[in-house]
Amino acid sequence: MHLNAPNQLNAASLFVASAHRFEAKIALRSASEERTYSQLEDRTSRIAQGLINAGLHPDDRVILMAPNGIQFIEAWWGIVRAGAVVIPINALATKNELVNILNTSKASGIIINSKDQVSLCNEIRKVFPEMIIIANASDTKLGILALEDIVQTSPQLEKFINRSLEDPCAIYFTAGSTGQPKGIVRSNQSVVWGLGMLARTLSSEDILLARAPMAHTGGSLTGPFAILIAGGSLIIPSNTSVECIMDEVQKNQVTHLYVHPTIFAKRMLQYLEENNCNLSHIKKLQWTAGPLPESIRNKIFKIFPKIPFEVTYGMTEASNIASFEYLPDDPLRSINASCVGYPLLGAGIRIMNDHGIEMPRGVIGEIQIFTPTAFTCYLGDVESAQQSITEDGWFHTGDTGHFDKNGALHLDGRSSEIINTGGMSVQPAEVENAIAEHDQVIDVIVFGRPHPEWDEAITAVVILKDPNSPDIKIDLMEFCRQKLAAYKLPKNIFITTELPRNASGKVDKKRVVKIVLELEKSINQEEQ
Numbered sequence: 423m424h425l426n427a428p429n430q431l432n433a434a435s436l437f438v439a440s441a442h443r444f445e446a447k448i449a450l451r452s453a454s455e456e457r458t459y460s461q462l463e464d465r466t467s468r469i470a471q472g473l474i475n476a477g478l479h480p481d482d483r484v485i486l487m488a489p490n491g492i493q494f495i496e497a498w499w500g501i502v503r504a505g506a507v508v509i510p511i512n513a514l515a516t517k518n519e520l521v522n523i524l525n526t527s528k529a530s531g532i533i534i535n536s537k538d539q540v541s542l543c544n545e546i547r548k549v550f551p552e553m554i555i556i557a558n559a560s561d562t563k564l565g566i567l568a569l570e571d572i573v574q575t576s577p578q579l580e581k582f583i584n585r586s587l588e589d590p591c592a593i594y595f596t597a598g599s600t601g602q603p604k605g606i607v608r609s610n611q612s613v614v615w616g617l618g619m620l621a622r623t624l625s626s627e628d629i630l631l632a633r634a635p636m637a638h639t640g641g642s643l644t645g646p647f648a649i650l651i652a653g654g655s656l657i658i659p660s661n662t663s664v665e666c667i668m669d670e671v672q673k674n675q676v677t678h679l680y681v682h683p684t685i686f687a688k689r690m691l692q693y694l695e696e697n698n699c700n701l702s703h704i705k706k707l708q709w710t711a712g713p714l715p716e717s718i719r720n721k722i723f724k725i726f727p728k729i730p731f732e733v734t735y736g737m738t739e740a741s742n743i744a745s746f747e748y749l750p751d752d753p754l755r756s757i758n759a760s761c762v763g764y765p766l767l768g769a770g771i772r773i774m775n776d777h778g779i780e781m782p783r784g785v786i787g788e789i790q791i792f793t794p795t796a797f798t799c800y801l802g803d804v805e806s807a808q809q810s811i812t813e814d815g816w817f818h819t820g821d822t823g824h825f826d827k828n829g830a831l832h833l834d835g836r837s838s839e840i841i842n843t844g845g846m847s848v849q850p851a852e853v854e855n856a857i858a859e860h861d862q863v864i865d866v867i868v869f870g871r872p873h874p875e876w877d878e879a880i881t882a883v884v885i886l887k888d889p890n891s892p893d894i895k896i897d898l899m900e901f902c903r904q905k906l907a908a909y910k911l912p913k914n915i916f917i918t919t920e921l922p923r924n925a926s927g928k929v930d931k932k933r934v935v936k937i938v939l940e941l942e943k944s945i946n947q948e949e950q
Contacts (some may be wrong), residue, residue: 430584432610433591434503436617436651438463438582444626444653450492451674452658457492459653462499467579469500472572473531476554480505480583483527483593484554487520487542488535489513490636491658493569495650497533498642502591505583506531509593509605510637513537514907517545519603523595526802527605530554533569587611593801594639596738596847603852605801606738613643615794616741619766620648628654628677628705631670633662633686634845640710644741644795645680664689668699675703682710683845684718685875691721704729706747710845711735711762711833723748735762735831738847739810740796740817742766744831760832769793771831772816773824783825786834790816841870843878846909853880853912856905860898862886865921867929868912871938879913883934889917916941 441449441463450457457465478484484501486508488494494510501508509527511520513536520542524532531554536542539557546553547564560568585591591610595603624630630649634641649656659670664686671679679701681687693699707722707729714733722731728750735744746763765771770792773781781787796817799807810818822834841848850868857866865885870878886894895915902911918941922933 429582430586431614432585432587432589433613433617434499434505434585435582436614437466437499438503440651440653447626447653448655449650450495450656450658452492453660455492457496459650462496462650464578465496465573466499466503468573468576469496469569470503470583471579472567472576473500473504473506473554473556474579475576476531476556476567476572478504478506478531478554480585481507481589482530483507483509485520485524485527485529485532485534486510486637487513487515487532490632490641491535493535494636494642495647495656496573497569498636498647501533503579503583505585507590507593507607509595510642511595512635512637512907514909516905516907517542518905519907521545521549523603523605524550524553526603527593531556533557535569585610587614590798592643594637594643594738596638603849604803604806607798607801608639608643608795609798612741612795612797615768616644617648617651619742619768619795620644621651624649624652624654624678626653628652629657629674630654630678631657631659631667631674631676631680633659633667633680638846639738639741640736640845644736662686664693668693668697671704672700677703677705678708679704679706680708680710681722682708683842684714684877685844687718687722688875691718691725694725701726707731709733733762735833736795737819738797739819740791740793742795743769743791743793744771746830760834761826761830762833763830765831766793769795770816778812781824783827783829786822786824789819789821789823789831789833791819792816839869841868841878841880843870843873843876843880843913844909845877848880848910850880853882853902853906853910856902857882857884857898857912859905860901862888862891862894863898867921867931867934869931869934871914871935873913876913880911881914881916881938882912883916883918883921883938885919885921886917889919 441459445460447459448456449459449462484506486497498508511523533556535558543555543557543566555566556569557566560566587610589610590607591613592608593605595605630646632646634645636642646656657670657674659666731748733746736742744763744765746761772790773787774790775781775787824832839850853868854866857863863884868882871881873879898915916938918937922930
């Protein structure tokens with residue numbers, strides 16, 4: 423029994439219990455360093471105490487802006503162990519995006535590791551003079567602390583900060599209906615239950631690789647972090663190129679390989695066809711629910727004929743909703759790509775029509791869910807949260823689906839407008855708002871179009887003051903780069919003279935798609 427042990431179940435106590443049990447095992451490994459569970463527990467404890475010594479209080483919110491890496495994981499758990507609420511954001515976020523999130527979240531502190539770190543720290547201190555700022559290097563003049571200095575000089579956590587299961591643990595920002603990112607509040611119960619559901623399918627002998635962005639739930643909270651609860655090892659590659667990923671997979675004997683989205687799967691399959699790889703240690707392939715092209719699926723099953731293929735269904739608002747394994751001898755492997763399986767422990771799923779009537783098996787309707795992993799609320803947006811929950815407590819997912827004759831859930835589409843591109847979610851309104859600020863732009867609409875590699879390609883159609891302006895598309899792209907993260911940039915920009923609208927005054931996207939097809943046809947003819 424460890425002294426000063428937690429007396430309450432929460433995310434921090436779940437993590438500490440695992441760290442104490444698997445002390446000597448390797449928890450994290452990157453190209454340049456590694457951490458045993460004992461070291462990880464010690465360093466997160468010191469970060470937590472250092473944050474408290476810097477003035478952080480329980481329930482305070484801390485932005486974590488860092489790329490995938492050991493530092494991200496240590497900071498994430500350090501913040502949570504301090505009793506604060508961690509808010510991970512993409513390390514590629516622009517200055518405008520960061521300031522908007524700081525304002526929305528009312529954060530008390532930020533841990534930052536960005537290529538534009540110096541400029542961002544200057545901007546943060548200018549706009550938020552009382553903010554606790556922790557970066558890679560200290561700056562006495564700006565009052566910036568260095569994260570490694572905190573680890574080296576702070577004592578271990580003096581006492582466990584007990585949090586109830588109802589208390590907030592993390593806030594993940596995702597695309598919102600107004601074009602501004604939505605902060606999704608996940609409680610300690612949501613985190614504990616979600617990690618527990620995943621950890622129960624893993625063992626201390628398993629080795630996972632962190633490939634998805636940790637600033638998103640799928641790359642941390644509902645993904646790789648589960649291996650830290652199960653006592654296995656997490657490998658962190660130096661980059662996400664298929665060459666690097668496959669090298670790390672073989673070198674570290676990775677047991678579970680995450681192959682979503684389509685763009686990575688295609689590159690991986692091509693690499694495997696061109697190179698002789700030993701992947702005999704892989705026990706399972708994993709895919710997040712989403713489009714799985716038949717050609718990709720068939721190639722995966724051909725190259726990995728004897729390995730289970732696991733599909734999971736979840737979202738930022740509620741993780742670990744359903745799961746399904748296409749087993750090696752399952753006839754469904756060759757005929758079905760839409761099945762995401764059965765509700766996980768504690769979760770409920772129902773299919774409803776527009777009149778609130780539950781649909782029988784085989785009938786398509788809106789997917790509604792009830793699960794302990796569901797979010798608590800949208801940060802500062804009570805109205806949206808109320809609208810997303812039914813009177814009897816079920817969440818509107820915005821997805822459509824149906825149950826098959828065996829009671830397994832199948833996804834049929836998305837009723838929301840969010841664009842899913844390269845494994846990332848982008849709200850069209852956010853891109854529209856950025857493009858609309860350009861002086862030349864009169865009107866704009868943004869939507870996703872099916873794409874063989876990106877799943878959906880962000881497509882913008884604009885009306886300009888001067889459509890003949892030279893290099894206007896290049897100018898618009900450069901303008902967008904100043905305001906949007908790289909993955910939110912449009913893949914194509916089309917210039918038109920009219921955006922058709924419906925009777926209510928909204929742009930008719932179906933008619934716009936026809937305009938795009940005509941524009942593409944015209945461009946192709948000119949090139950020929």
